[in-house]
Amino acid sequence: MPVTIYDIAREARVSIATVSRVLNNSSAVSEKTRLRVKKVMEQLNYTPNVIASALTKKSTLTLGLLIPDIANPFFAELARGVEDASSDFGFNIIMCNTDYSSDKEATYISLLKQKSIDGFIISSAYYNDQNVIELLKANVPLVLLGRDIDDSEGLPVDVVVSNNVKGGYIAAKYLIDLGHENIACLLGPPRIKVNLEREKGYLKAMEEAGLKVCPEAVGYGDFKIDFGFKKTLEILKGPCKSTAIFAANDLTAIGAMRAIKFLGLQVPNDISVVGYDNTMLAEMVDPPLTTVNQQMRKMGYIATELLIKRIKGERGVGEKIVLDTELVIRKSASKCKNVDIL
Amino acid sequence: MPVTIYDIAREARVSIATVSRVLNNSSAVSEKTRLRVKKVMEQLNYTPNVIASALTKKSTLTLGLLIPDIANPFFAELARGVEDASSDFGFNIIMCNTDYSSDKEATYISLLKQKSIDGFIISSAYYNDQNVIELLKANVPLVLLGRDIDDSEGLPVDVVVSNNVKGGYIAAKYLIDLGHENIACLLGPPRIKVNLEREKGYLKAMEEAGLKVCPEAVGYGDFKIDFGFKKTLEILKGPCKSTAIFAANDLTAIGAMRAIKFLGLQVPNDISVVGYDNTMLAEMVDPPLTTVNQQMRKMGYIATELLIKRIKGERGVGEKIVLDTELVIRKSASKCKNVDIL
DNA sequence: TTATAAATTGTAACCGCTTACAATTGTCTT
DNA sequence: AAGACAATTGTAAGCGGTTACAATTTATAA
Known part of the structure; x- marks a missing residue:
């Protein structure tokens, strides 16, 4: 017809x-x-008819985006950047929510391969993601977004991330400069590399300041509000006397703030909180959250641009782009009042 | 290979x-x-190879999702429901952000047609969306999600929405029952039909209660924080003596709360606020926002299911599904303190 | 046992476009 | 004006499936 x-x-x-x-x-x-x-x-x-031409040319002008959950504002921002770039270059995006499941991820990958998509943008990669390794071995064009893998078995990968070590460092440093000495640290899952990096930055700042970290005040969790809430209760009731909390994402930080309020304490007067990501939630909560900004939309855009240029053969593979992070100071952290030593 | x-x-x-x-x-x-x-x-x-089979079968097992902006939590929730259903039925979703632009929408539509997608899920439809009308005329499978159109020229359409008239009604009624008499109403763009409906519900509640609406206290805007902020300042400085504000979405409500605080007033003690949507933002803000719940994820899911069944020929066209709305009471609205009459 | 219908399998054209190679046309030299 | 070469255009074979129709095999009935 x-x-x-x-x-x-x-x-x-x-x-x-x-x-x-x-x-x-x-x-x-x-x-x-x-x-x-x-x-x-x-x-x-x-x-x-794109389909017909794809049959011989192999190119569908379509990319697959794998993220854990689009309902999470962090990933929604990334996705927006990805879609913006795609649209600018005449590509389309197939969106897939993996729900942090490696199996779901694998299922989507094989489905998308059948559909002859031109490349993958993967933001759900774990520390050592077998799905990703396999794609790399098969030489499928792909870019890792926001999350690096640890071992690509020597294969070249494109990666767009932000400076997590710096992020962790400036967050902790800021709290230290405010006079805090017992600073707790709530991290996401350790199998996501960014958490290790943020922790590294945190530890570096602590060490530089000659502060010791209380082991019970550092914990891995799942990046959700509930984890922030529970872990914070635990910490504040524990032996560590933390006066400040650094949370490795905004949701966890929000959970921490709730726990603090739940205990009848105030943010930041009694306990200071610093988050990570600078999602739109950060400016919504009360008090507005001081947090480490990641340029999420830009990350998504750049990653996609990189991928498309590679697909078009305009560049090679194996680039690692690290976007800058910076602290956005709002109202959730203030000078430490319980400075014992002084 | x-x-x-x-x-x-x-x-x-x-x-x-x-x-x-x-x-x-x-x-x-x-x-x-x-x-x-x-x-x-x-x-x-x-x-x-799906592409090869698509060439003869015409079906790509792919749907196009048109939303204004995935970074908006409301649409992110819808999108999540859409993707969940797609995944359950073996389909994939191409996500497109139209940025409220009819032109962008048209561009995406023609692009997706070239890619032989099986159907459209459209959540960006205006009151009278020409793009949609044309698709209907061309008999392209499509479902309208969250937003109805006004005139489909007699053509059958599937629509999944929530009960906006009821939503507006219960929001206003709640405020009225709290003793408020001067209730402002901040609406989104009038070319989006839901706003007319929510207004209708609001007006109905006011009328039933024998209250008159102050013309300056009702205004259309753009569903964004900034509009809520500015319009609220305007209203509170104006002649209407509003003691409560009903905003047609959460973002606008948050803007309103900011304006109230900005003027040195308190929510809800001085001015009560009720929002609409019940996005995750509602429970983040301070005070937590009393708001009308829409079952966004469910809407997305049902719409997609409907579309897929139609594509598979398991059902006809022309259904309108209206999901229930209800009020989620939090802390942003309270009894009216300035009741002149008593 | 044989004719006949039913079940299974194969042949080949087609979906709409790309591209290697051949054929044709045009241009430039001398 | 003829030959050599470049520019343009056409022919036909795919790409990886689907499917109408023909061919073959198997089951059933007389």
């Missing part, structure tokens, strides 16, 4: 090969016939 | 037609050969 290349060929009195040539603006077409063909395409309101 | 139907045929010593038959589990294959073919498919780790 729809207009095909044959219809155009017939009307323009040329072969379908020629029509195909003007479609792909190949040089080997005289200006005269090119114009004639284009005119017919206009008249008949022709749009080429 | 990848395994094709020919490889399977050769190994299983059958024709490609037979392989295709077991692929589509057509009945006309003997159990014996079916098993043999399946075994070979396993051994060779074969996955059929």
